[in-house]
Amino acid sequence: MTRLYRVALRLLPRQTRERHGDQMATVFEDQVRDTRRRRGRLATCRLLIRELAALLRFAWCDRRGTSTPARIDERQFSWTLQPEQTTPMVTSFAQDLRYAARLLRRSPGFALVGIATMALAIGANTAVFSVVNGVLLKALPFDDADRVVVLGHHTNGGDDLDSTTPGNLYDWMRGVTAFEAIAGFSSTERIVTHRGSAERIRGGLSVGSIFAVLGRSAADGRTLTAVDDEPGAEPVMVLSDRLARRLFGEGGSVGQALAVNGIPHTIVGVMPPDFAFLDYDYEYWIPARFDAAFRNNRDQFFLAGIARLAPGTTMAQATAQLDTVTDAIRREYPQFNQNVVAAVVPVKTVLLDGVETRFLVLMGAVTFVLLIACANLGNLLLARASTRRREMAVRHALGAGHGRLVRQMLAESLLLGLLGGIAGLILGVVMLQVMLALLPDDLPRLKGVEFDATVLFYTLSVSVLAGLLFGAFPALQLASSPPMPALRDGGRGSTRAGLVRKGLVSSEVALALMLLVGAGLLVRSFTHLLAVPPGFAADRLLTFTASVPTAVYGAPSERLSFFENAARQLEAVPGVRAVTMTTTLPVTGRGSGAWFNIVDRPLPPNETPPGVPNRFVRANYFQVMGIPLRKGRLFDDGDRPGGTRAVIISESVARRFFADIDPIGRRIFMGAPDNRVVAESTIVGVVADVKQTGLAEAESEAVYIPNVMTPGISSLTFALRTSIPPASVAPAVRDVMRRLDPGVPIVRLQSMDDILGRATWPARSSMVLLSLFAGIALALAVMGVFGVLSYTVNQQTTEIGIRMALGASRRNVTMLVLGQGLAPVIVGLAAGAAGAVALTRFMETLLFGVTPTDSLTFGSVVTLLAATAAAAAYIPTRRATNVDPVRALRQE
């Protein structure tokens, strides 16, 4: 309870909160403890409500800075003899609320169902909204973040944002004036040595100064400037708050030095804890310090640009300028830039790419749940209202105005909504924890998710709106029908109300159907995803990446022999059957690639060759990974320097480049003609395709090269095929690597199952969450069908009695009741199916292996809903057929 109050304290302006918040929370804590001891648990709930109301008023006054000092909230509590000073309107509304509270207390069952329904729906809304608020809505932690854009290329007319070259970036820096500041960056992973222990840590390379673009300054010391990036400048670095704390403790890191890949770098600054560069987990920043020649490089596409629009310029102007400069580049260096155009994308779009749809779908889902809950409560209130027609009529006869009666109804539903909202807030805290546990932890900006004033405000408004919405049904009904006749006809429901009730059931069913279809499609996608063969044997594989510091292992042969030695020693570890190495594991990403050139099919000099991913692997890679050979042969001992220059291609590469001829024996090279990554080699084999970027992606092209041909590689990923669970081998693996050289850090020690699990996590979490909400929706809708039908049967007892007395059979009665009860369900199913067809196409990007109008999903969901609705209708129907005609007639 105190926690909730602490959250609610965020309503206060920051200054007031910082000054008094802790004290208020302490006082509240004491008060809760005291109240519970003296007056029990229920009293503490009353205290909470009173407290929150007071807090709301305090926050309101304080934020507006109004109210005469020392005279706020005079009406906060009662001096018992204090006369009413309020206006009649407010008084009567207060009376309405008090009366509503009394009514609710008198029918605790109704109140409980109502509050629980609202709590469920509002809780789900609160939880999802907190995530949406934190991930999608909150501003990025940069100055004026809307003006920050990322620069890159679109290749071959595609939508993907690809990297650019140093040459192009420097041309943009010089030629585009629409930007106030422009810089470049690239990810790097380097070995950082501190007090003898070496770690491989991810950091960012800054071309120019990205800090000038972002408009952030350091918490301690300074950030990197463009001067630091000059070729001859001293090596310096800026640390993240986390790394600085971890290595140096509190403060004192500025001025110290760290060895980065063996070269000492002076720490010039530490960033504030909240500084995050997009969503990269960079722990340090170092200037790129490219030399003059590399600044003009045109074939290494590895940099991303980041820029700030100058005041008064638009995206369109910036894009136009960028296009002009890029056109000039293309004329000058056609070979490298022929297929690319410049791309300018707002930083938020880059960051939230792909995430937005997932959350909008979830937000839509909880909105549906809320609407269903409102329809349910609307129905409940309608039923209650018709049983209370007599009471209303009496009050009307005694002089209560029409408007007053309507207001009374609204006060009741508003109270229900608010109570449900408070319960929903508490439930929402729990649901949020569940959600956070389910969401992938690499989701952008997940750290920013919290309960703040925005979330509280949202929950409050949703509660009030929901209360007004479901209260509107009985209130409108009351307003449109004069209550007087009710006195005469003994208070039976009108046909009009019956129609409204049926309409509500239909819409509940329709909404539930749409949600269930959405969830069903995600379930189907997920099962398809799990069924995708990755192309290799994924079980019992332990993987990790080791990197040798190039300053220590200077000669390429030293690096090669370290890795080979490590592989041999790992093979001797008990439980390990075989060991192989690669530069990039399957499923983990595209990895590096280079232009693919076929020697006997040269391209015209102006044409850019297609890029293909390449992997440098140990000769036994295919055997250990379980990748089948399709044609030719695998690598053998002869494929080494001095022997054959051999490469193996994947089936998809063979299909793309050698559709008409046999690829075996063809000669290729990779890279630019004057900058070859792979020298001219012969294709000796074709192997089966392996998923490279993820299970859902088609990407499976790869050229495999024996790692012994490029001995200078300083970082390789090991894959160990084990005969026992991979995790149990991990400690021994660490031991072996530490004994070999403690200066060689290993990272990402994990099983292949972990990697695959992470690859399917986004799909899994969306599926689980949407299924959860669809389940809630189904339960609410079924309750709705059941409730309305029970009510109808009750109302019709007399009619059924007469029918049975006149000779209607049980079957007749069953058909009558079922028909009446299921008609709105059928209408709902039809409307829902139509709605689902219209809506599911927005989910297309989340689906895999199913179309948005998958007939199997639609069919099973409709069947499921129809069956549960029929089951819900069964109990009231049975009761109807058991009506004793004599008793039913006597009731009259």
Added chain:
Amino acid sequence: MPDYPRRRLPQEHLPLSVPVFQILLSLSDQDLHGYAIIQDIRARTESEVELTASTLYAAIKRLLEERLIVEVESRPGTEGDDPRRRYYRITPAGLEVARLEAARLERAVKMARQKKLTPRRA
């Protein structure tokens, strides 16, 4: 940041709201922390006035701004006290305001008595 309010004359604060007057009364002879103020008021008014934490601090904030009370570091010599608690002390100006309010109420009660408006005892 809004302009700091002009310091008022004591009589300009009148009439005081019930919580403010009660808080000043509680602090008139001792320094108290937040919850102790609430307890003191409850005890004196026999639960007729029960402040919530937010009401209390809404008043305290204004009282601090008007310099009718001040915050004191801690009260020495009290055993079992939470060091997080802050204590509040009435200022001479605060005492003056409370006195003026008491006098005002007294005048009002006197007028009521003259009109024979005495409370009925149940």
